[in-house]
Every structure is written in structure tokens, then in C-alpha cells.
Amino acid sequence: MRLAIASGKGGTGKTTLAVNLALKASGTMKTVLADLDVEEPNGSIFIGGETVDEKQVYRYTPAWNQKSCSLCGKCTSWCAYNALIKLGEIILVMPNLCHSCYACSELCPDGALPMEASPLGTIRHFSRGKLDFTESKLNIGLEQAAPLIKQSLNYLDENFKDHDLQILDSPPGTACSMMEAVRSADYVILVTEPTPFGLHDLKLAVETVRQLELPFAVVINRDGIGNDELDRYLKAEEIAVWARIPHQREIAELYSRGEILFDKVAAVDDALSDILQRLEGLS
Amino acid sequence: MKEIVILSGKGGTGKSSVCSALAHIKKDNILVADCDVDAADLHLIMAPENVPGVDFYSGIIAEIDAEKCIACGLCAQKCRFDAISLYEGKYRVEPLDCEGCAYCHYICPVEAIAIPQQNIGNYFQAESRLGFTLVHARLNIGAENSGKLVAKVKSIAKEQCKKEGKDFMLVDGSPGIGCPVISSLSGVDYVVLVTEATYSGLSDLERLWTLLDMFKLPGACIVNKADINPSVASEIRKFMQKKKIADLGDIPYSEDFPKAIAMGRTLIEENETRWRPVFEKIWKAIEEKI
Numbered sequence: 001m002r003l004a005i006a007s008g009k010g011g012t013g014k015t016t017l018a019v020n021l022a023l024k025a026s027g028t029m030k031t032v033l034a035d036l037d038v039e040e041p042n043g044s045i046f047i048g049g050e051t052v053d054e055k056q057v058y059r060y061t062p063a064w065n066q067k068s069c070s071l072c073g074k075c076t077s078w079c080a081y082n083a084l085i086k087l088g089e090i091i092l093v094m095p096n097l098c099h100s101c102y103a104c105s106e107l108c109p110d111g112a113l114p115m116e117a118s119p120l121g122t123i124r125h126f127s128r129g130k131l132d133f134t135e136s137k138l139n140i141g142l143e144q145a146a147p148l149i150k151q152s153l154n155y156l157d158e159n160f161k162d163h164d165l166q167i168l169d170s171p172p173g174t175a176c177s178m179m180e181a182v183r184s185a186d187y188v189i190l191v192t193e194p195t196p197f198g199l200h201d202l203k204l205a206v207e208t209v210r211q212l213e214l215p216f217a218v219v220i221n222r223d224g225i226g227n228d229e230l231d232r233y234l235k236a237e238e239i240a241v242w243a244r245i246p247h248q249r250e251i252a253e254l255y256s257r258g259e260i261l262f263d264k265v266a267a268v269d270d271a272l273s274d275i276l277q278r279l280e281g282l283s
Numbered sequence: 284m285k286e287i288v289i290l291s292g293k294g295g296t297g298k299s300s301v302c303s304a305l306a307h308i309k310k311d312n313i314l315v316a317d318c319d320v321d322a323a324d325l326h327l328i329m330a331p332e333n334v335p336g337v338d339f340y341s342g343i344i345a346e347i348d349a350e351k352c353i354a355c356g357l358c359a360q361k362c363r364f365d366a367i368s369l370y371e372g373k374y375r376v377e378p379l380d381c382e383g384c385a386y387c388h389y390i391c392p393v394e395a396i397a398i399p400q401q402n403i404g405n406y407f408q409a410e411s412r413l414g415f416t417l418v419h420a421r422l423n424i425g426a427e428n429s430g431k432l433v434a435k436v437k438s439i440a441k442e443q444c445k446k447e448g449k450d451f452m453l454v455d456g457s458p459g460i461g462c463p464v465i466s467s468l469s470g471v472d473y474v475v476l477v478t479e480a481t482y483s484g485l486s487d488l489e490r491l492w493t494l495l496d497m498f499k500l501p502g503a504c505i506v507n508k509a510d511i512n513p514s515v516a517s518e519i520r521k522f523m524q525k526k527k528i529a530d531l532g533d534i535p536y537s538e539d540f541p542k543a544i545a546m547g548r549t550l551i552e553e554n555e556t557r558w559r560p561v562f563e564k565i566w567k568a569i570e571e572k573i
């Protein structure tokens with residue numbers, strides 16, 4: 001079972017839910033949690049644990065070979081991302097714009113654009129008790145998160161195929177990186193909060209998972225703030241609410257210190273039990 | 284005209300609340316651009332007049348003409364994104380997988396693959412209920428090229444700001460440090476960081492600052508929810524001192540933030556006596572820096 005935890009809006013409690021659910025689940029089943037918020041991963045703050053494995057991840061971008069280049073300039077017209085520019089007698093490659101499609105490299109009549117590996121980020125595998133945890137971190141200054149997310153999912157397939165539960169902590173938003181993170185999931189939990197911002201961004205996330213034809217449910221965090229617009233929407237759309245985590249200052253304080261919640265806050269433990277029971281009902 | 288961008292690294296630190304409060308303070312001499320294009324929320328507070336969106340095209344997607352396709356399979360073999368597969372004897376493109384590189388278009392021996400431009404979203408320019416102009420956008424679901432839409436919103440906003448003769452353009456950015464954030468940084472004069480007194484807030488601020496430092500951009504920081512964890516707040520302040528990031532002061536944890544959002548108000552409207560002095564002070568500090 002692969003479960004993605006996502007939300008349109010940032011800061012609704014994706015990581016909080018993901019780390020607590022993963023740790024609790026690991027008590028009864030083989031569980032792996034993957035932090036796929038590769039631009040700003042925070043799961044390790046809460047999980048810590050011992051490093052089991054660390055892997056550099058690379059991507060391939062063209063490198064210009066001046067000696068063999070006849071300066072025909074065709075590569076610059078092929079590249080859909082404007083990652084190649086001809087400046088006088090120089091072909092300038094801008095790796096940040098490159099999507100590693102290989103078109104320029106393989107079509108170049110002179111073979112003057114061999115693909116070379118450049119670092120993309122790291123994947124670290126930690127273990128805490130029975131829980132396996134992977135954290136993927138994009139190198140700062142790189143623009144594209146999706147390729148690292150893709151490689152992280154491959155890493156999960158290679159190393160944790162037999163785990164009962166794989167939990168994916170997704171990046172915020174509804175753009176390509178969020179899509180990449182959730183699309184391979186069997187089920188999606190959307191975390192939201194009962195404010196107009198939370199609702200507005202939830203609607204976008206719902207539209208996204210519906211387009212992907214993925215089954216999903218909602219968990220309401222900070223229940224008690226805002227207004228009842230969210231509940232009315234969920235009812236009208238017949239969207240299942242799996243749990244509500246109450247708005248409590250104590251939770252915010254524990255979160256701020258990077259602490260696990262479910263062993264300290266009964267309401268969180270109850271919410272997680274409800275979610276695990278629902279998950280069991282699916283399989 | 285000075286362009287100020289508000290960023291946070293982490294989501295949910297209060298970027299948009301701070302942005303709308305600052306915009307309210309300077310409402311007669313400002314233009315606001317919401318560059319969080321895949322989860323734009325400012326319009327919920329600023330309630331701009333209803334105007335039709337303008338379609339925005341960027342990038343392409345491959346389309347195989349089944350009539351022309353001879354099912355040679357070269358496109359599927361060359362596609363690095365596994366976007367092309369055989370379906371009932373013909374090849375076809377899965378649009379969600381296609382990254383629009385056009386490699387297949389160039390190599391198809393029977394020219395069966397077209398590469399139409401993609402509509403990736405809409406943008407809007409409208410007068411907000413507070414009187415200033417708001418430029419905002421809506422990226423289509425799962426769309427690539429969010430950075431291109433951010434750049435479009437910014438260029439429309441900049442032009443309009445000049446036309447109106449306003450001195451300040453305030454940009455609400457995305458969370459993260461990737462494509463839309465990097466795009467929102469182009470041409471800015473000053474960066475205002477909104478973090479929160481949590482270890483996640485600090486960690487995300489550190490990564491964001493490393494990015495800003497690469498572009499040598501000057502910035503200042505606000506610590507929101509500062510009293511939720513005074514010891515992390517002081518760690519954040521230490522980080523700011525070390526990196527020479529100007530301190531714009533603290534904002535205490537307050538229920539006024541979700542309340543104001545729920546009512547579609549700025550914090551100034553939520554509680555004028557409490558918040559006007561706070562944000563006037565912050566704005567004054569920003570103006571002094573730029």
C-alpha cells in the first residue's frame with residue numbers, strides 16, 4: 001500500500017501527519033516514510049534516527065565539446081527549454097533550464113554534446129526503531145524538483161518493495177512536483193485546515209487527484225479555527241473525512257520543538273488510530 | 284519603483300497574511316502581485332473586481348496523429364519520460380508524462396507528431412477592494428513551467444505599477460526554493476522573509492537564505508509565532524546575525540491570523556489598534572533599508 005499525504009496549501013500539517021502516522025504504523029506493520037518535499041524537507045527534524053545509507057543522485061545534461069562542434073546551431077533550435085544558446089563561436093549550455101531529454105545530444109550531427117552527470121541532490125535512508133525513513137534533498141539553486149522525486153520513488157521500489165505501508169510526504173502545491181509525488185500512490189490523504197485559504201487550495205488538490213483518478217480522503221487539521229465552509233464543501237462533494245486534529249496551542253508548541261505528538265496528545269493518537277483503521281479497511 | 288518579494292521557504296508561516304497587511308498599510312502607493320501561482324490565495328482577502336482571465340501559453344506537448352502513425356516505435360524508444368506507449372496498435376502520448384521536449388517530433392520518420400503550444404494557466408489584473416491593483420494567476424493542475432507564469436505575472440505587474448506611478452510593487456512568493464521561487468527573484472530590490480519559531484521554519488529559512496545568497500540579494504526577516512518557542516526564535520535571530528539578515532521584529536502567535544482569513548480581512552481590519560502599529564513599524568524598517 002502506497003499512501004501519499006498531500007495538500008494544496010503549504011503548512012497545513014502534511015509532515016506532522018506523515019511522521020506521526022508512520023511512527024505509529026511502524027509499531028504494527030513494516031512501514032517506510034519518504035519525505036518528498038525535496039525543496040524543503042523537514043521530516044528528519046522529527047524522526048532523526050540512524051543513517052543507514054546515503055546516495056548522491058545525478059541527472060544528465062549536455063556538455064559542449066568545442067573541438068568536434070561545427071557550430072551549425074541546430075541544437076539551439078531543437079531545445080524546447082532554451083537551455084542552449086549560440087553566442088558567436090560558443091555554444092552555451094544552461095543546465096538549470098535543461099530537462100535531460102537527450103534530443104540535442106543524440107541529434108547533434110557532430111556528436112559535440114555528450115551528456116554528463118551533474119549532482120541533483122541526495123537521498124538518505126534513516127532508521128528509527130522499526131521505521132524506515134528516506135529523505136530526499138534537492139541541491140540549492142536547482143529549479144526542478146520532479147526528477148529527484150522520480151528517482152526517490154525508484155529508490156523506494158528498489159529497497160522497500162516488501163513493506164506493508166509506504167507513506168509519501170508530498171511537496172505543497174498542485175504543480176508538477178506534487179503531481180509526480182502523488183501519482184504513483186494507491187491512496188491519497190489531503191490535509192487541510194478550515195480557513196478560506198485551506199479550502200481554496202484543497203479544492204485545487206481535489207481537482208488534481210480526481211484528474212489522476214486516485215481515491216482520496218481528507219484529514220482536517222487545526223479543527224476549530226476558521227469557519228464551517230470547509231465542512232459544507234466536503235459534505236456537498238461527498239468527500240470522506242478520516243480524522244480531525246484539534247487546534248491546540250500545545251500541538252503547535254510540540255511541533256515547534258520537532259517533537260512527536262501521538263505519545264503526548266491523546267487527540268492526535270485517536271486521529272491516527274482512526275486513519276489506520278480506515279487504511280486497514282481498504283486492503 | 285522598488286520591487287519587494289515576500290518568501291518563507293516553509294509553507295504556512297503567514298506570508299500571505301503579512302503581505303496583505305503590508306499592502307493595506309501602503310494601499311495608496313502600492314501594487315501587489317501574487318506569484319504563488321499554484322496556490323494563489325491573496326485574492327480571497329483582497330477581493331478584486333471580477334475580470335476575465337487571460338490565457339497563458341508556455342511550452343508544448345506532443346500529439347501523435349494516429350492516421351499517420353506507422354507504429355515504428357522510434358518515438359517511444361527515444362522518449363526519456365516514458366510518455367509514449369503502444370495502445371491498440373498505435374503509439375500515443377500520455378500528456379501528464381510529456382515534458383514537451385519535442386524530441387519525438389523531430390525524429391518521427393512520417394511527421395506524425397505535432398507539438399501544439401500548451402495553455403498552462405490564466406492571469407488576472409484587477410482592482411482590489413482596497414483600491415490598489417492586484418495581479419494574480421492560476422496555474423493549471425500539474426502544469427510544468429510555473430516559473431514562466433510567475434515571470435509573466437511579474438512583468439504585467441511591473442508595467443502596470445509604472446503606468447500607475449506607484450512607488451512599490453509587493454510580490455507574494457511560493458513556498459519552497461525551486462522553479463517558481465527562483466523565477467520570482469528576478470529583478471527584485473529587496474526580499475522579506477517570513478519564518479516561524481519552529482525547527483522546520485529555521486531549517487527552511489537556512490536553505491532559502493543559501494539560495495538568496497547565491498543571487499546576492501539583500502533581505503530582512505520577520506519571525507512569526509515567535510512566542511510559540513522562544514528558544515528557537517533566538518536560534519533564528521542568531522542565524523540572522525551570522526548571515527547579516529536585517530531583523531524586522533517578531534510577531535506573536537495569534538488567533539487573529541486564521542480569524543482574519545476566515546473573515547476575508549487583512550489583519551489591519553481584524554484589529555486595527557493591535558496590528559496597524561506592528562505593520563507600520565515593519566514597513567518603515569523595510570523602506571529605510573531600500
